[in-house]
Amino acid sequence: MTRHELAHPPAPVGGPPRHVPRPVPRAPRRSGRRPTAFLLVTAAVLLTAVFGVYPLLDRGDAPVVRAVDQVLDQARSGSGSTGVAGGDIPDGVATLDDDLPAITNLDADLTAAVREAAADAADDGIDFWVTSGWRSPAYQQRLLDQAVRQYGSLEVARERVSTPELSEHVSGKAVDIGPTEGAYWLIQHGAEYGLCQVYSNEIWHFELLTKPGGTCPALLENAGG
Ligand SMILES: [Zn+2]
Structure with missing residues (x-):
């Protein structure tokens, strides 16, 4: 039997089907979906941190909190504190x-x-x-x-x-x-x-x-x- 015949076994013509190896189904590709889920979770955590937990924090205890405070203050005041x-x-x-x-x-x-x-x-x-x-x-x-x-x-x-x-x-x-x-x-x-x-x-x-x-x-x- 040549390599060509192995790769393409002849179609059965009547009689019991010959054993033809079925292609192993490939596992569903999930790699494309994981980053999306990761981004959604990250965004949710960040939004929660800024708008949910943030107001509960003790203000002024960390530079990052003060920085966020300043940004939010400027956003609230519209024209900003330089107007x-x-x-x-x-x-x-x-x-x-x-x-x-x-x-x-x-x-x-x-x-x-x-x-x-x-x-x-x-x-x-x-x-x-x-x-x-x-x-x-x-x-x-x-x-x-x-x-x-x-x-x-x-x-x-x-x-x-x-x-x-x-x-x-x-x-x-x-x-x-x-x-x-x-x-x-x-x-x-x-x-x-x-x-x-x-x-x-x-x-x-x-x-x-x-x-x-x-x-x-x-x-x-x-x-x-
Ligand atoms: Zn002056």
């Missing part, structure tokens, strides 16, 4: 009466001092306003990121923009004042209200650093110093 909710002043200038987070989140003592100074400046024929007030950490970080792109290095950027951890804007204890003549008025008279210029390269930035009528501390060279 008006994060301290942006849409028109570029604001008064102390504006209902903006940049103003309402300022330290109350600072607001009162600037308000009093602004009234007296107006009596001198000088109007000034707030160009930047309270900022969220995310907004401060965005300003720093922009400065890094503008000045080409973090080192130079830090001379002009502070980090979210260090900025007194984030703690609500700093205001930037404009226009220039208003800032100069406040440099000259601010100490009467406890308001001080802080950095020699920022004529617009003021903090409450002395008592009314006191003496302001010596200027720092810049925000990075």
Whole structure:
């Protein structure tokens, strides 16, 4: 019998069927279905972790929890914490009466001092306003990121923009004042209200650093110093 005949046995012609080995049925292929099931289970576990178990966790105990917290907060706040909710002043200038987070989140003592100074400046024929007030950490970080792109290095950027951890804007204890003549008025008279210029390269930035009528501390060279 040749190999050809073995591979193709002749069809039986009547009589008892000859024994023809039947092809062994192959096991059903499951390998294609397992990854799908695995992905579904993984997705279910992740969704449960984020939306089910997550609210039950003790907040703030692990960096990953804080990171998730931040992402969810930003998702909830729509425009995110770098917009008006994060301290942006849409028109570029604001008064102390504006209902903006940049103003309402300022330290109350600072607001009162600037308000009093602004009234007296107006009596001198000088109007000034707030160009930047309270900022969220995310907004401060965005300003720093922009400065890094503008000045080409973090080192130079830090001379002009502070980090979210260090900025007194984030703690609500700093205001930037404009226009220039208003800032100069406040440099000259601010100490009467406890308001001080802080950095020699920022004529617009003021903090409450002395008592009314006191003496302001010596200027720092810049925000990075
Ligand atoms: Zn400032």
